[in-house]
Amino acid sequence: MMGELLVTSLIEIFQLKNILFVFIGVAGGILFGSIPGLTATVGVALMLPLSFGLSPTTGMLLLLGVYVGGIYGGSISAILINAPGTPASAATIIDGYHLSKQGKAGMALKMALVASVIAGLFSAMVLIIIAPQIAKFALNFGPAEFFALALFGLTMIASVSEKSLVKGMIMGFLGMFISTIGLDPIEGLPRLSFGSENFTGGVSLIPALIGLFAISEILNRSQTAHLKSDDQIGYVDTKLTFSHIKTNLKTIIKSSGIGTFIGSIPGTGAAIASFLSYNEAHRSSKKKDEFGKGSLEGIAAAEAGNNGVTGATLIPLLTLGIPGDTVTAVMLGALMMQGLTPGPQLFTNNPDVVYSIMIGLLFVNLVLLIQGKWAIKLFVKVTAVPLNMLIPVLLALCFIGAYGENSTLFDVKLMMLFGLIGYVLPKFGFPVIPMLLGIVLGPIAENSFRQALITSRGDWMIFFTKPISATFIILAILSLVLPLLTSYLGKKKNNQGVNKNV
Numbered sequence: 001m002m003g004e005l006l007v008t009s010l011i012e013i014f015q016l017k018n019i020l021f022v023f024i025g026v027a028g029g030i031l032f033g034s035i036p037g038l039t040a041t042v043g044v045a046l047m048l049p050l051s052f053g054l055s056p057t058t059g060m061l062l063l064l065g066v067y068v069g070g071i072y073g074g075s076i077s078a079i080l081i082n083a084p085g086t087p088a089s090a091a092t093i094i095d096g097y098h099l100s101k102q103g104k105a106g107m108a109l110k111m112a113l114v115a116s117v118i119a120g121l122f123s124a125m126v127l128i129i130i131a132p133q134i135a136k137f138a139l140n141f142g143p144a145e146f147f148a149l150a151l152f153g154l155t156m157i158a159s160v161s162e163k164s165l166v167k168g169m170i171m172g173f174l175g176m177f178i179s180t181i182g183l184d185p186i187e188g189l190p191r192l193s194f195g196s197e198n199f200t201g202g203v204s205l206i207p208a209l210i211g212l213f214a215i216s217e218i219l220n221r222s223q224t225a226h227l228k229s230d231d232q233i234g235y236v237d238t239k240l241t242f243s244h245i246k247t248n249l250k251t252i253i254k255s256s257g258i259g260t261f262i263g264s265i266p267g268t269g270a271a272i273a274s275f276l277s278y279n280e281a282h283r284s285s286k287k288k289d290e291f292g293k294g295s296l297e298g299i300a301a302a303e304a305g306n307n308g309v310t311g312a313t314l315i316p317l318l319t320l321g322i323p324g325d326t327v328t329a330v331m332l333g334a335l336m337m338q339g340l341t342p343g344p345q346l347f348t349n350n351p352d353v354v355y356s357i358m359i360g361l362l363f364v365n366l367v368l369l370i371q372g373k374w375a376i377k378l379f380v381k382v383t384a385v386p387l388n389m390l391i392p393v394l395l396a397l398c399f400i401g402a403y404g405e406n407s408t409l410f411d412v413k414l415m416m417l418f419g420l421i422g423y424v425l426p427k428f429g430f431p432v433i434p435m436l437l438g439i440v441l442g443p444i445a446e447n448s449f450r451q452a453l454i455t456s457r458g459d460w461m462i463f464f465t466k467p468i469s470a471t472f473i474i475l476a477i478l479s480l481v482l483p484l485l486t487s488y489l490g491k492k493k494n495n496q497g498v499n500k501n502v
Contacts, residue, residue, distance in 0.1 A: 005351055009352065009356040012057055013359060021054070021062040022062070024065070025047065025065020025364075026069040027069065029065055029066040029068060029071075030069040030072065030372070031043075031073065032046075033069060033070035033073020033076070035077070035400075035401060036077055036210050039070065039074075039087070040067055040069075040074075040086055041327050041330065042404070043067075043070045044331065047062060047066050048063070048334055050062065051334055056353050057352075057360070059334060061356075061357075061363075063334055064310075064357070065364050067331075068307070068310050068364050068365060069368060070327075071086065071088050071089075071306055072112070072113065072303070072368060073086070073375075075089045076375070076379050077089075079108045079109055080097075080100055081097075082214060082217040083209075083214030083217070084209055086270075087269075087270070087440065088269070088271050088273075088309075089302075089303075090209060090213075090275070091274040091298075091302035092112065092274070092299055092303060093213055094278065094433060095108075095290075095293070095294055095298035096108050098292075098294035099296070099299070101294075102294055106239075106240075106376065107239070107244070108296070108299055110239075111240055112300075113369065114240070114252075115299065115300040116303045116304070116307040117366075117368055117372070118252050119252065119303070119304035119307040120310055120365035120368065121365050121366075123259065123308045123310055124362045125311075125362070126312065126315075127311040140468060141468065142452070142466075143448040143449075143455060144455075144456075144469040145469045147452055148469040148470075148472035148473045149268070149472050150272075150448060152276070152475050152479065154437060154441050154445065155476045172438045173438065175434065176439075176445070176446075178208075178438070178442075179438060180192060180442065181199055182199060182200055182201055182203070183200055183201075186454070198410040203439070204406060205440065206401065206402065206411070207418065208414065208415075208418045208439055210401055210402050210415050211402075211418025212419070212422040212432045212436060213422060213432070215395075216420075216421075216422030216423040216432070217422075218391055218398070220423065244296060248296060248300040251281050251297050251300050251304070252304045254280065255280070255302075255304035255305040256304045256305075257308070258280060259277060259306060259307065262276065262305075262308075262309060262312070263308060263309030263311070263312025263313045268444075270310075270325070272440070273305040273308060274303075274305040275441075277304060277305025277308075281300075282298070313328045314331075314357070314358070317342055318346060319347075398415065
């Protein structure tokens with residue numbers, strides 16, 4: 001029976017019409033993802049009306065193409081212009097833009113593409129083979145587990161705090177403080193809104209992202225844009241060899257696994273998976289000193305982590321009818337508009353459609369490899385454009401991206417405010433990545449923490465009596481203590497060496 005379904009699905013997928021719409025979807029996704037502010041979610045939502053006139057299989061393949069292409073596309077702007085096209089690519093900035101400034105933009109983009117495709121194929125295979133089992137395990141995640149997971153993610157502040165852990169922690173807490181602005185998630189009352197209706201909806205992530213990274217970089221670069229200097233971004237077509245891929249393959253596979261695991265848990269998302277994968281790669285790397293300065297391993301980890309989510313988010317969607325993230329929430333609507341109800345009955349009533357979607361995801365990732373290689377050659381030409389001509393275009397795209405999130409000028413003002421923060425504070429040694437982590441993970445940590453305490457009637461032991469929650473809390477403590485202990489022992493050893501020499 002399963003063999004017949006696989007053969008039928010392959011025949012369905014490789015119809016000319018379906019192949020055409022996959023290519024259209026992936027190309028559109030890369031375009032949407034590469035423009036800061038126009039995320040994969042926006043791309044899928046805009047393509048949704050087009051899918052209604054298509055068959056269920058064709059329509060879903062189109063949307064999957066946009067999804068996969070959009071997640072990868074975010075790395076293009078992250079690497080080339082220091083502005084993540086999507087929140088999922090925020091971790092890619094840490095090393096990607098440094099490589100671009102070193103004239104290795106091509107190498108960085110190719111590594112991002114290879115890691116994305118391998119992770120996407122890995123995630124799709126997991127979806128096909130063990131979807132129901134992972135979905136059942138994901139149901140074990142309650143508020144306590146979500147809080148512990150977010151807490152573990154926040155420990156990455158220690159590895160991205162550059163020279164000063166204290167300043168990194170300050171920025172992390174500032175980001176978490178900003179995330180509390182808006183309506184209280186439990187009581188529904190406005191807080192820190194200062195009487196402004198604009199703040200009741202909270203601070204949107206997209207304006208914050210664009211401001212902290214793109215606007216701040218534009219402000220830095222605009223000071224010397226009229227000068228011809230060696231510091232100006234340049235593109236050297238540095239090849240990514242098989243040796244580079246082989247060296248980072250272990251990191252890619254491990255990060256693919258992390259992304260797949262995180263993606264299967266409803267309500268998490270690619271941004272968390274990307275940061276957790278990057279943190280784990282940094283922790284276990286033999287070349288820790290390269291991280292944050294232009295590490296291919298860092299890019300491989302971040303991109304494998306966020307693309308590993310793409311197939312995994314379909315696991316709870318197809319098996320339980322629960323969307324894994326905002327993109328699959330839109331896809332849930334697409335399936336229901338096609339007369340299909342996601343959940344256990346979908347595998348019984350429409351197995352042909354389900355298997356076509358799951359196997360089609362493998363094909364979508366192969367198309368991403370083809371189109372991604374072409375897109376790299378096109379997009380890297382941006383680095384050859386003089387800065388005094390490029391900056392006005394980038395600034396216009398930033399304004400469009402910030403405005404497009406909620407169609408309000410208030411978000412544009414927020415973007416400029418965060419741009420000033422990203423421009424001024426790093427000059428005093430305060431890194432902005434911890435602030436971003438606080439903004440992304442703060443709401444998850446707060447909501448889950450409060451829900452867990454409400455469930456346990458104020459008993460804090462709920463975080464330690466649940467095995468999954470306790471495991472993540474132990475990992476979080478170790479992630480903070482081990483670097484500090486290693487640093488202390490290293491300093492002590494150096495001091496002893498100095499004393500002996502004296």
